[in-house]
Amino acid sequence: MNKLLVIIILVFFNWNASVKAQSKTSKPNIIIVFTDDQGYQDVGVYGSPLISTPNLDNMAANGIRFTDFYSASSVCSPSRASLLTGSYPPRVGVPKVLWPNLEGGLSNQELTIADMLKTKNYATACVGKWHLGDQPQYLPTTQGFDYYYGIPFSNDMSVNPKSKVSEDIIFREGMTIDSLRQEKWRGRKVPLMKQDEVIEYPVDQTTLTQRYTSEAVNFITENKDTPFFLYLAHTMPHIPLYTSEGFKGKSKRGLYGDVIEEIDWSVGKILKTLETLGIDDNTLVIYTSDNGPWNLKDGNGGSALPLRGFKFQTYEGGMRVPMIAQWKGEIEAGSVCKEIASTIDFLPTIAHVTDSEMSNKPIDGKNIWKLLSGKKSKSPHKKEGFYYYKESTLEAVRYGDWKLRIVEDKVELYNLANDISEKNNVAENNPKIVKKLRKKINAFDKDLKQNKHQF
Structure with a gap:
């Protein structure tokens, strides 16, 4: 064998081993993928008969699937406040759905997961739906996130006419700065924001899942050498449903299935990026939904079967959601957890695995690392209840x-x-x-x- 080739091979393997060693000793990366109104059954490994989710199924095969996992609310804003703060919605002042151009939101004095991880020098990004207040003092960049790209609320809402607008804003569908500034409700015409500015109005919703995925992959790639936290909150499958051309008609479950299959594709892109960069063994990836599905008769809602109920309700179908987590080498492959756990548990669990300090204010979440890592353990909610x-x-x-x-x-x-x-x-x-x-x-x-x- 050529001597130079041998040297190159040895250098490569030494570099690869060094990267792996560094990844094992550095703080873990955290990725939370949060979908909107996805039903308990709407993943292959949860029994969906018509929706194909090979990437999520593979994630479960490489990690853990929870059967009794709950969002802290059956609607959007409260569920997001709870995920980020580790508390039930009324404790942090976000018990209801927030609307554009109205006062109120998650206080920027609350400690979010992003705030907590910034103290450990994490790079932080929020990509997708925010829905915790669209006034400047409530936006992600005031809540611990270095970077924000997405829609500030649900995709069936309108625009805040007082929004800060980028000099390079793209107007579509005949809109202008004057029409944006009008106090007029235009349902389903929502803005796309970057940092604290509107960069497109109305956003082309058929491209959202693709663009969110591209932003997520870019953020991961740019921060591969430093610990990072990515909160990817998909706009879909909240209605109205949109998907890109490549996924139209792909699913046996109609447009709703197309949307879920595109989100599954997105998960696959993210997992592949982690693998390619050699950081999949130092990254905790969590996938779940903000609440159960809409009760719709037109096929555009999801399925919570075998659970009773839907979004807006406190029956199981409104709040019990799919949850899959993967961390290669730390979470036992193919695990199934039947203990009670919730999105309120993310903050204290992430604090544990990153050795971060939590607030001294009371929260409701518990450290569920023993459940995640597959150690025999009972739910920390066993005594108090959920x-x-x-x-x-x-x-x-x-x-x-x-x-x-x-x-x-x-x-x-x-x-x-x-x-x-x-x-x-x-x-x-x-x-x-x-x-x-x-x-x-x-x-x-x-x-x-x-x-x-x-x-």
Whole structure:
């Protein structure tokens, strides 16, 4: 063999080994992929009969899938506030959906995951849907994110006429700066922002998943040598549904399926990028949804089967969501976790794996690293239970296999171990359990409202 070729091969292998060694000793990268209104069943490994998700299925094969994982709300803004702060929505002052050009949002004095990781010198980016306030003081760049690219709220909304506008803004569909500045609601015509400026109005929504993916891949590539946190919050499958030309008609599940399959493609691109850069063994990747699917009869909504209920509801279908996580070498491949966990657990878990300091203010999330890493462990929510808020009203609690739901004085009790679809209300037959769980609801709600975060 040519002597020069031997030297080149040895240098390459030494460099590759060095990269791997560095990746194992440095702080882990964190990626959270958060979809919008995706149903519990709408992934292959969760039983979807018509939607093909080979990349998510492969991610589950290389990592862990949770069967009893919850968002902290059944609607958009509260679920996002909870994910980033580790708290139930009322504790951090975001119990309702936020609308364009209205006061209110997630206080920039809250400690977000991004804020926390900045103290550890992480590069941070938010790509996609924000929906935690579109006033300047609430935008991602005031919440710990170095970079923002996306839509500031849901894709069926309008535009804030007071938005800061880029000098190079692209206007489409006949819009002008004058029409943007008008106090007129134009549903489904939403702005694309970069940092704190509108760069396109209205955005071409057929290109969003592709563009978000490109931004995500670029951010990962640019920060491959330093720890990074990427929060990729897809606009879809919130209605109205859009997909690029390459995915139209691809799914057996119609347009909704096309949208999910394009998101699955996006996940594949991100995972491949991590592998190519040699950092997949130092990156925790999490995939989940903000809440359950719309209850639509036109085929444009998802499926929460076998769960009961939809978005806007505190039945399981409104808040139990798919969750898949991968971290090669740290999470046991092919694992399945049947313990209770939630998006509120992300912040304390990420604090644990990155050795970061949390706020001294009370939060609701728990460190679930033992569950993620496949060690035999019970849910840290086992003692306290998991609570289902609808806006500022606490409607339900899950305690072990039992779930008590009280809405407008209707008392419902279900044993989720043998009645996952919440078909058999057994409240009358179990008065002691009802009494115990009602007491827990009242005590927890009182405590939370006495200990809301104040700034």
